Amino acid sequence: MASDFNKPVVTSTYTDYPGEIRENVNDVAKMFEGTSGSNIPTGAKQLENNRILKRYNGASWDTLGYLAEDASSAVAGDTETYYTANVATGDGSGSDGSNRKAIEDFLLNKDCSGKSYYFYHSDSTIKENDDSTWIDISLVNCSVTIDTSTTALTIEQLDLTHAYFKKKGASNITANNYINVVTNSTFVQENGAVTCNGYIDTTDYLGLVASRGSYIYVYDPTASFGDITVAYNAKVEISSDVRCSGTLLCSGAGSNNVNVENCSGLAATANIDIDGDVIVRTNSAMSSGSQMVIDGTLSLSNTSVVVSGSFMTLNDDTTLTYNCSLQSGGALTAGFLHARFNSSIDVSTTLTSNYLRLVYGCHLNCGFGTSSVTGFAGAEYSSTIESSGALNVTGNLDLIGNAIFNSGTASTCGGAIDANTGSIANNIT
Numbered sequence: 001m002a003s004d005f006n007k008p009v010v011t012s013t014y015t016d017y018p019g020e021i022r023e024n025v026n027d028v029a030k031m032f033e034g035t036s037g038s039n040i041p042t043g044a045k046q047l048e049n050n051r052i053l054k055r056y057n058g059a060s061w062d063t064l065g066y067l068a069e070d071a072s073s074a075v076a077g078d079t080e081t082y083y084t085a086n087v088a089t090g091d092g093s094g095s096d097g098s099n100r101k102a103i104e105d106f107l108l109n110k111d112c113s114g115k116s117y118y119f120y121h122s123d124s125t126i127k128e129n130d131d132s133t134w135i136d137i138s139l140v141n142c143s144v145t146i147d148t149s150t151t152a153l154t155i156e157q158l159d160l161t162h163a164y165f166k167k168k169g170a171s172n173i174t175a176n177n178y179i180n181v182v183t184n185s186t187f188v189q190e191n192g193a194v195t196c197n198g199y200i201d202t203t204d205y206l207g208l209v210a211s212r213g214s215y216i217y218v219y220d221p222t223a224s225f226g227d228i229t230v231a232y233n234a235k236v237e238i239s240s241d242v243r244c245s246g247t248l249l250c251s252g253a254g255s256n257n258v259n260v261e262n263c264s265g266l267a268a269t270a271n272i273d274i275d276g277d278v279i280v281r282t283n284s285a286m287s288s289g290s291q292m293v294i295d296g297t298l299s300l301s302n303t304s305v306v307v308s309g310s311f312m313t314l315n316d317d318t319t320l321t322y323n324c325s326l327q328s329g330g331a332l333t334a335g336f337l338h339a340r341f342n343s344s345i346d347v348s349t350t351l352t353s354n355y356l357r358l359v360y361g362c363h364l365n366c367g368f369g370t371s372s373v374t375g376f377a378g379a380e381y382s383s384t385i386e387s388s389g390a391l392n393v394t395g396n397l398d399l400i401g402n403a404i405f406n407s408g409t410a411s412t413c414g415g416a417i418d419a420n421t422g423s424i425a426n427n428i429t
Contacts, residue, residue: 003027003037032056136177139163152192160185160214167192181234184213194218210234228268260284260304272308277316280304291330300324300343320345320362331369339364339383347371350389358383358403366391368408376415379403379423387411391428399423 008017032046042058054061143164157177172193181187216236260266260280272288277296285305292308297316303323311330320343334353339362350369356377366387378398388408396415402422411428419425
């Protein structure tokens with residue numbers, strides 16, 4: 001019997017209902033692969049041919065993306081194609097995928113009908129047939145893995161739409177122009193540097209783009225981009241040193257997040273403007289040469305650093321945990337500020353925050369001018385709040401366990417001041 005997700009019903013017979021349940025569970029367990037069931041719930045996920053991930057829209061299955069596979073997984077009768085290319089021996093005339101021309105012709109294909117492809121490419125040259133220009137890789141509806149071993153790969157540009165692209169092996173990849181990953185696509189650089197050098201045009205984007213449900217993963221290399229754009233439910237995860245010579249922009253509807261982990265830096269020489277959440281953790285850093293604006297949450301942990309060359313605006317919650325540092329080259333405007341365990345916040349001019357709490361050896365230092373906390377402010381257990389100018393607190397000020405408040409100019413507190421257990425409140429009334 002075929003599955004029916006409207007069953008069992010109250011009129012199902014005693015002998016029928018176990019089978020009706022079993023058929024539904026079997027379809028779910030197999031991710032609806034090869035299903036002929038009915039009344040499938042909207043939003044159900046299907047894995048077709050072990051590689052194509054789809055979502056049921058209530059009437060049909062929409063493709064979400066593609067899974068990559070290695071050559072070792074090929075089996076008799078499989079519809080995948082595995083290419084081994086060696087330009088040292090290939091004469092460019094073959095049609096069976098045994099030489100460079102087959103790779104180049106394939107990579108120029110706009111629609112590969114949902115198949116997965118694996119290449120072993122032992123040379124850094126993937127050019128168009130006349131060998132005069134670097135190739136433009138444009139992939140739609142397919143999965144491609146290129147294993148270059150230790151040999152670097154250079155292309156002109158990469159466009160992915162409903163596609164998966166992985167550069168496998170401990171070597172670098174360079175796009176003379178751009179990498180554009182859109183519409184439920186994934187780009188993976190397994191190991192080695194990633195560099196994007198050129199423009200699409202001056203009014204559009206430069207460098208690296210992830211948008212519309214897409215993902216970019218860069219592991220353990222260094223990376224260099226022009227502008228980095230993350231938009232419409234996209235994500236960039238980087239475990240590397242990253243240099244962005246333009247603006248790092250996360251914008252558009254949806255949740256657009258940047259994760260920086262186990263690396264010495266994600267840096268933009270211009271602005272950083274993000275409407276999603278930012279996570280910087282494990283000895284990592286993010287910096288802008290100019291202003292930094294983050295509309296989502298900002299989370300720093302485990303000896304990480306975030307620096308702006310000009311003013312910094314953090315519109316949601318900001319937390320620093322374990323030896324972290326937040327540094328603003330101009331004024332800092334923040335919502336919730338919470339630092340723990342020997343973390344520090346340094347502001348070149350003034351701070352404006354809705355809430356401030358420092359716990360266990362943390363430090364806040366503000367420059368000249370009038371800073372303000374419009375709600376509660378607190379320092380606990382050997383933490384310090386210092387300002388060269390005034391720092392006015394609208395709510396209560398709590399100083400607990402050898403904490404210190406010190407301002408260079410007379411400051412005011414609109415609520416109660418509670419300084420206990422060896423704590424000190426200087427120049428605030």
